[in-house]
Amino acid sequence: MRLLQSLITPIELSRNFSKRIALSFLFCFTSMWYANGQDSVRRQKHWAFPDHAIIQFAGGIGYVSVGAGYTARKEKLKLVLLYGYVPESIGGLPIHAATAQLKWMPLKPFRFKNFELQSLVTGLLVNYTFGKQYFAFSPEYYPFNYYGHPTSIHAGILAGSEIYTLPKKNKKIKQWGLYYELVSYDVELVSYFGNTQTLSFKDVLSLGFGIRMRI
Amino acid sequence: MLRFFAAFLLITFGVSCKDLFQYNPNEVRLEEKDQNMNAKNIQKLQALPQRDSFKFIVIGDSQRFYEDLDEFVDNVNGLNDEIAFVLLNGDISDFGLNREFIWINAILKKLKYPYIGVIGNHDMLANGRLIYNKMFGAEDFTFEYSGSKFICLNTNSYEVGHDGSIPDLPWLQQEVNDLAGYKNAFIFSHVPPFDNEFDPSKKNRFFEILGAASHKVRLSIHGHQHKYSLFLPKENELEYLVVSTIYKRNYALITVIDNTYRVEQKFF
Numbered sequence: 001m002r003l004l005q006s007l008i009t010p011i012e013l014s015r016n017f018s019k020r021i022a023l024s025f026l027f028c029f030t031s032m033w034y035a036n037g038q039d040s041v042r043r044q045k046h047w048a049f050p051d052h053a054i055i056q057f058a059g060g061i062g063y064v065s066v067g068a069g070y071t072a073r074k075e076k077l078k079l080v081l082l083y084g085y086v087p088e089s090i091g092g093l094p095i096h097a098a099t100a101q102l103k104w105m106p107l108k109p110f111r112f113k114n115f116e117l118q119s120l121v122t123g124l125l126v127n128y129t130f131g132k133q134y135f136a137f138s139p140e141y142y143p144f145n146y147y148g149h150p151t152s153i154h155a156g157i158l159a160g161s162e163i164y165t166l167p168k169k170n171k172k173i174k175q176w177g178l179y180y181e182l183v184s185y186d187v188e189l190v191s192y193f194g195n196t197q198t199l200s201f202k203d204v205l206s207l208g209f210g211i212r213m214r215i
Numbered sequence: 216m217l218r219f220f221a222a223f224l225l226i227t228f229g230v231s232c233k234d235l236f237q238y239n240p241n242e243v244r245l246e247e248k249d250q251n252m253n254a255k256n257i258q259k260l261q262a263l264p265q266r267d268s269f270k271f272i273v274i275g276d277s278q279r280f281y282e283d284l285d286e287f288v289d290n291v292n293g294l295n296d297e298i299a300f301v302l303l304n305g306d307i308s309d310f311g312l313n314r315e316f317i318w319i320n321a322i323l324k325k326l327k328y329p330y331i332g333v334i335g336n337h338d339m340l341a342n343g344r345l346i347y348n349k350m351f352g353a354e355d356f357t358f359e360y361s362g363s364k365f366i367c368l369n370t371n372s373y374e375v376g377h378d379g380s381i382p383d384l385p386w387l388q389q390e391v392n393d394l395a396g397y398k399n400a401f402i403f404s405h406v407p408p409f410d411n412e413f414d415p416s417k418k419n420r421f422f423e424i425l426g427a428a429s430h431k432v433r434l435s436i437h438g439h440q441h442k443y444s445l446f447l448p449k450e451n452e453l454e455y456l457v458v459s460t461i462y463k464r465n466y467a468l469i470t471v472i473d474n475t476y477r478v479e480q481k482f483f
Contacts, residue, residue, distance in 0.1 A: 063238040084239065092243025092345060129241050134341055141376035151310065151341040154240055185240050187310045191318075195281040199318060207235035 052175075052214045054080060059208015060156065060183040061099040061127055063090050069101075069212075078103040078123075101125040101158065118162045125156045125183065149187070156185040167214060175214035182207055242313050243345045249320050253352040256329035260300050263329075265361045268472040269299045272328075273403070275438030276460035277319055278309035278337050283461045288325050290483040291466075298328045299360055304438040304458055305335025305371075305405025307351075311343025316350050331358070333367045335405040335438065336412065339374040355386050362398040363471060366390050370404035370421075370437075372414035384417055388424050394431040398474045407437035407457055409446070422448065429453040433476050434469070443467070443480050454478075 045051075050068035057064060062084020069080035079102055086095035103123035109116040134152030138145055160181030167175040184192075188204035238244070272291060277284045291298065303323070308315035323330045332351040338344070347354070354369035370382040382404065394400050406412050408421040425432050429452045436456045443459040456478055458467045470477040 058236045058238055060237045060240060086238045086242055090242075090244065091238055092349070093342065095239045095241060097239055127240070129239060129341075131241075134241065139376065142373065147340065149310065151241070182235075187240065187312060188314065191279055191281070191309070191315065194279060198281040198285045198322070202235065203314070203318065205235055206237035207232055 050081075050215075052177075052212050054082065054210055054212050056082065056084075056208055056210030058206065059181055059210070060185065060206030061125070061208070062086055062095070062097055065099065065210075067099070076105050078105075084127075095129060096131070097127055097129045099125055099127045103158070114166055116164055116166065118164070121158075121160045121162055121179065121181065123158045123181075125158055127154045127156065127185070128152055129154075154185040154187060156183050157189075158183045162212070164212070173213045173215060175212075177212035177214070178209075179212060180207065180209050237314070240312055240314070241341045243342050243349060244313055245317070245346070245349050249317055249350055251352055252320060252323075252350055253331055253356065253358075256300070256331055257358045259329040260358065260360055263299060263360070266297070266299075267361070268470065269361055270296055270468060270470045271299045272301045273304055273436050273456075273458045273467045273469065274301065274461050275304045275405075275458040276306040276335070276441055276462070277303060278306045278335075278460075279315075280460065280462040281318055281322060283464055284319065284322050285325075287461055287464070287466065287483055288322055292325070292327050296468075300329045300331060301326055302331045302333065302365075302367075302403060302436075304403055304436060305333045306337045306438065306460075307332055307335060307347070308338050308340075308343060311338055311340030311346065313342075313346055316343075316346050320350060331365075331367070333403050333405060334369050334371065336371040336374050339371055355383055357390055359397070361471075364390075364394060364397045364400045365403065366400060367403040370406045370408070370413055372406070372417070373412040377414045377416070379414070379416070381414065382417060382421065384420055384424065387421070391424055391428045391432065394428065397431060399471060399476070400428070400432045401469075402432060402435040404435075404437055406439045407455060408435075409448070409455070410437075410439060412439070426452045433471075433474075434478070436467070436469075445478060 051071050052069045054067045054069060061082060063086040065082045065084035067080055067082030069078050071078050082099045084097045084099060088094045101123055103121050105118050105121050107120050109118045129152050136150045136152050138147045158181045160179055162177050162179035164177030165175055183206045184204045192199050192201060192204040274287065307319050334347050334354045338347045357364060357366045359365065368382050368387060372381045375381050402425060408418050425435055426449060432453050434454055434456055436458065438458050440457050441460040442457065443465060444457045446455045448455065456467060459465050465480055465482045468479045468481050
């Protein structure tokens with residue numbers, strides 16, 4: 001545990017450093033996308049190249065979040081990495097966060113006309129908020145792990161649906177998808193399950209909308 | 216017609232969704248109705264008739280105990296006593312999150328009486344301090360009622376790594392010096408001065424400041440330890456009261472009669 005702590009705390013020491021990580025993370029994907037677009041000859045994509053890009057509003061991960069994802073297991077599994085930003089005018093202070101989502105689509109999509117509806121998207125997510133006021137382990141001046149829970153990292157569950165166009169192979173953006181998702185974090189769930197008479201499940205949900213582009 | 220119906224549906228959906236939007240669990244986002252609660256409640260308290268004797272209630276550590284706090288509110292709203300105010304003595308939230316503060320405030324708003332919030336160590340986690348400042352106001356503040364002065368301050372020294380900024384003893388000294396015209400003074404803070412988490416370099420000075428003013432300062436009231444206790448460190452000086460957590464379903468009822476007081480632990 002101590003070793004883990006020593007690995008994580010230096011990242012939290014400098015806010016600028018954290019910001020730099022977030023930006024390089026973003027830059028990595030955009031440059032990869034750009035580089036891929038430069039190819040005149042269509043060829044097999046590098047395995048690390050994401051197959052879709054995302055822009056999302058709200059959903060507990062940022063006011064606006066941008067990200068990229070990978071699809072596996074015949075569209076049944078998705079891994080999405082996002083960078084979320086909340087401006088000071090909305091969140092009281094500027095907030096930068098990174099989120100990883102693992103989505104599982106257990107049902108077959110419904111097809112109608114040129115669209116498909118994926119009625120159930122379930123998943124898990126981990127959100128990391130950058131900033132020196134948040135910690136993964138209680139700071140050194142406390143007895144070890146005094147609070148027993150991190151404030152920079154929150155895990156959560158998600159559920160939602162998505163409607164998307166049928167894929168077109170020869171377009172730059174092969175497919176457009178529109179989705180919503182409901183997220184609930186660990187700290188919220190633990191609050192809800194201890195107080196089911198006073199809190200309603202709606203109180204611990206965060207709603208988000210997003211656009212997914214297959215590239 | 217159909218278009219109107221669709222618009223109506225969309226608007227109702229939009230309105231009911233308003234609370235569903237959260238941009239980050241650490242955001243600091245409060246509506247006007249959840250802001251400046253201490254100032255608003257002190258104004259309400261000031262509007263009450265002045266009395267020679269009055270009662271007030273102190274509760275502590277409401278962190279994540281929404282159901283117990285809710286029952287407390289129902290319980291004290293049913294009291295026949297004239298209660299001047301209810302004071303929540305720190306650890307309002309458990310994780311220092313915006314939503315937690317909103318949930319607590321929604322419950323406290325049902326109180327018939329004015330209520331005051333004091334900052335606790337858990338309220339300083341993440342952006343909790345900013346949220347507390349926005350929802351309740353300053354961390355060190357005073358108010359008065361019927362000839363008594365109530366001095367509230369932040370004593371959560373551990374949260375700043377004992378850097379010397381908390382508690383602000385010069386401020387406390389200044390407020391304690393200014394007791395002319397008051398019959399009584401009461402001190403409120405979350406971490407008691409005899410707790411390990413109180414800045415050890417400031418501990419003795421804290422006792423000295425209050426001890427020297429014990430002709431007016433009747434009682435110093437704290438929380439944090441989740442255990443009710445009443446303690447007199449020095450004969451002929453003031454008593455120190457620690458209120459329990461709301462989770463243990465009890466509160467302290469303090470009756471002030473002229474320049475005397477009585478403390479009772481009440482269960483619900």
